[in-house]
Amino acid sequence: MERRAFYQNPVLPWLLLAPQLLLVLVFFYWPTSQALFWAFTLEQPWGGGNTWAGFNNFLYIFGDGRYWATVARSAFYAIAVSAISMCLALTLAMFVDRALKGTRMFQSVFVWPYAIAAPAAGVAFRFIFAPEAGLIGAVNEMWPGIWNPATNGFHALGMVIVCHAWLGIGYNFIFFLAALQMLPKSLSEAGAMDGARPYRRMLDIQLPLIAPTVFFLLIMNLISSFTDSFGLIDVMTEGGPINATEVMVYKLYVDGFKGLDYSGAAAQSIVLMLLVIALTFVQFRWVEKRVHYN
């Protein structure tokens, strides 16, 4: 039988909840409701009065080819970031799980990137990828002009993707390692006795068994790629060159705060929010059902 604590006093639980509720209301529901309101009205750039616009703001952005280009770019960005980050984290976790030398040290070392603020990492990676002086810039000494994220859109996008993926590795690593260590060691040993090499065992035995974790991380990474890229892009490329790194979250910032199109930006942020809600729903709906082992 489940034991639940309950309070005799009807006011006390609300008082205990109040700080958290206040935070959520002020910093989440209030801005969200504001954005929702703006998305359906036409706001004046300098404030003061608005006009009901119905779905016109949405119709406008959906009719804009440049917006769809941003959506496609965001999707590519999210998939690339999630794939790179998860694959690297999984590889590292596999090695650490096999208890190679120095495992204990790597366990903490691999998590550090997660503790670094995105803009700080962005600045660091700008140096690393700088075409004139950075580590990667050295290729320009051999083949002049082959690498320049300041002018080449693909280079710029790739640079931001690498940086974002790097930031996520620590988080993914922790989850992968925890999932791998939950698996009985004898399963892997049975695989070894059955003749499978480590890579084959990973594909046939470990990966299917940590599928729920993989799925969970995939959703978390996609969400993070859609919403957390702002800091990096703002520091590294400011959406350039020629919008090559302009993803949804950055475009809504530019339109809203630079272009002062509050209504259009609000509509975009509602679209982004619905996307995240959809991903979260998928996560809650399926992640629980796909657990193989008991």
Added chain:
Amino acid sequence: MTAITLSGVKKRYLKNPVVHGVDVTIESGEFVVILGPSGCGKSTLLRMIAGLEDITEGTIAIGDTVVNKLEPRERGCAMVFQNYALYPHMSVAQNIGYALKVAGMPRAQRDAKVMSVAKSVGLDPYLTRKPGELSGGQRQRVAMARAMVREPKVFLFDEPFSNLDAKLRVAMRAEVRNLHRSLGVTSVFVTHDQTEAMTLADRLIIMNQGIVEQVGKPSEVYHRPASLFVADFIGSPAMNLIKGQFDAIGNFLHGRGGMLHLPGAASIAAGRDVTLGVRPEAVRRVEAGTRGAIAAVVDYIEELGAARLVYADTDGNRIVLVDERTDALGTGMPIHFTLGENDLHLFDNADGKRIEMRADHRVPSLLNA
């Protein structure tokens, strides 16, 4: 056919030695059981044969090949794990066929082979089930089928029955025995259950604290234990072990003034601290006044049905005997017993090793002085 040769095999974890140097040859087609208390290094030894643990020192050869540096897949061993280690996301058929799939055997051939092996262990109705949907005994069979399907040169069993209930354990024991009889594959079986070990083994390897105490047929180990540890470990109820000293003329002095006269042993054991061992089933209860009878006082009695175990005190030492009489017997009552001269074991207290009494050391009858 494949023999396994272990020479000077040692295992250390960091600085901790767990196996101290094992030299054993397991003959081709033999069923060998490694028996010992938990933590004696028996599983480690098995895992070294399998290739799941590095060998710190010494060599292990399977057939003519030294396998120290070989990966598990290259050694031709199949293993049945203690917790079965079935792949929970695969069906029974996939579990059994995984090794063949990894080896790249074509689908049709693989399915036929899986089917025939599954039939032989009575699993054919369950091929599509997942391990989670099987009973303990069925899972055990899947684990065995998975080992059999590869047609290995060596079978390794790591306490495979420890999760089964007593009845199923006896049944599986018979199945393993039959399996070995029909396939004749060299098998190494690790267990801490001496009944399991005695019934299954062609030969026993008895280990204690990383050392091999004795290697021999079950009956040898039972009738001529090589050390105090083996004497104490094998047999239920355990052997009576009485510490004492021999004087110069062959009197065994023990407890509070107890004395047994073994003149023949004088030459080999005179003046030494020894332990005298005798199995409870070899202690015969007799009437008072019988020649050679030793007196004791009953402590308590355990009723077993067919017989009873009488725990008694003789001159301050505990002696257990199997008593088939049904007369009224209770705590504090006097009884008498004799010891058969061929049933006595002597062990040196200094090193725990057996002191061999040759035939001419034995006396025709034993006198209680």
